[in-house]
Amino acid sequence: MNVSIIGTTGYGGGELFRLLYHHPIFNIHSVHTTREEIPLTKEFPHLNGMTDIQLEHIDPEKIAKHSDIVFIAAPSGVSSKLVPDFVETGIQIVDLSGDLRLTDPEQYRSWYKHEPVSQSLLDKAVYGLPEWNKSNITKAKLLSNPGCYPTATLLGLAPVVQENMIDPTSIIIDAKSGASGAGRSASKSLIFSEINENLRIYKVNQHQHIPEIEQQLQRWNDSVGPITFSTHLLPITRGIMSTIYVKLTKEYNTESIVELYNEIYKNQPFVKIRPIGNFPEIKEVSGSNFCHIGLHVDERTGRLTIVSVIDNLIKGAAGQAIQNANIMNGLDESMGLEFIPLFP
CATH class of the missing domain: 3.30.360.10 (Dihydrodipicolinate Reductase; domain 2)
Known part of the structure; x- marks a missing residue:
């Protein structure tokens, strides 16, 4: 399955790339940014020799044509502007921002100081706490990844x-x-x-x-x-x-x-x-x-x-996002995440 990542230059997006790079089913097809189109290695030099992938601008129709899932790791207030266009394409969406987590748009406006997405989109979004909402995650097309x-x-x-x-x-x-x-x-x-x-x-x-x-x-x-x-x-x-x-x-x-x-x-x-x-x-x-x-x-x-x-960055963001994507696609929820902690 092909996946695309938006917001790859942040810490959460960087962790998504690192974890998905080794995933046995999900293949990173493209990475995207609202900024300059440059090689990803210019943002993350530690990837030199491992990937030649280029950061691309965001084109929802093009992304949906080539990928099955889009992970949106953009900041709150930015993600909400991207989600409606992706919903129209029918692609699976895993949103790591706070823009879809609150069911009351007025609460979102009060706490996040941004304009909320439409109530219809909030109603479609599934809250992705997998230990407690697995049955709904399995049917989700639009998933809101919990905060850390x-x-x-x-x-x-x-x-x-x-x-x-x-x-x-x-x-x-x-x-x-x-x-x-x-x-x-x-x-x-x-x-x-x-x-x-x-x-x-x-x-x-x-x-x-x-x-x-x-x-x-x-x-x-x-x-x-x-x-x-x-x-x-x-x-x-x-x-x-x-x-x-x-x-x-x-x-x-x-x-x-x-x-x-x-x-x-x-x-x-x-x-x-x-x-x-x-x-x-x-x-x-x-x-x-x-x-x-x-x-x-x-x-x-x-x-x-x-x-x-x-x-x-992992259970609080990128790892949980992949865990949710696994469940959404009928895979073992641990797939690609079986590594033990670093110590010391």
Whole structure:
């Protein structure tokens, strides 16, 4: 199957190229940009000697004529302008931006500060959290890939939210990401001397992933109210740690919670539940499509602590996009993603 990538010069698009390059079924037919048409190796010199593919301008009809799937890794606000033309062609679309994630266009306008796509397109888009929406993903033609923070957070919260085991008003999320989560564009706040040996909180109570997380939690349990969600920038390149605090509705112990998570995720190849007393580190999932989750009940306070880690560029973006494309086309969801994490 031929695939095309739009936005290949960013970190997410670069990871799509790297992972799809080795995929046994998906063949990279073309890569596209809104900028200059140059060899991809000029943007990514590490690809010298591996590919002579050229960045091309975006022509939806031409792309759809030669490819079966288009991955759109353009920024939010740009992707929304491309999607309508691709929908008209009938090609499968996997969108990595935030432009199709929120079902309420007014929420999108408020949080993302861009004009939303039409309601009809939002209604067609399938939210691609594969561990929890596989049946709909198998039928999707237009797929919205989840955000990186929501992926780590929702996978961590889903079992206890759906089983009504927590006070739905008690959710507090303390999330931290590496600098690649901010993209490849130049910014003073991301230069080495600003982030090295530093830890910064940002977008306090204003992060655009808040409504995405709330929307999905409320689909699972309509009692869930507004969440407290704080984001921090770590002085590392990649990875997310989402540490979640929730109040349990009755007395549970760590053993019973770990047993529940193991049972729920036992058939999900990319979610791994850590043994009691063992908590995941970002480096332990780096370069992989895995999400590792650690759990602990504080019986003194009645609170559950959930620690969920992912690689923001893979499980939080490109890897999950390929996982979804596999499911959309009836392939094993792990195909092309079976590599173990990098360590150290």
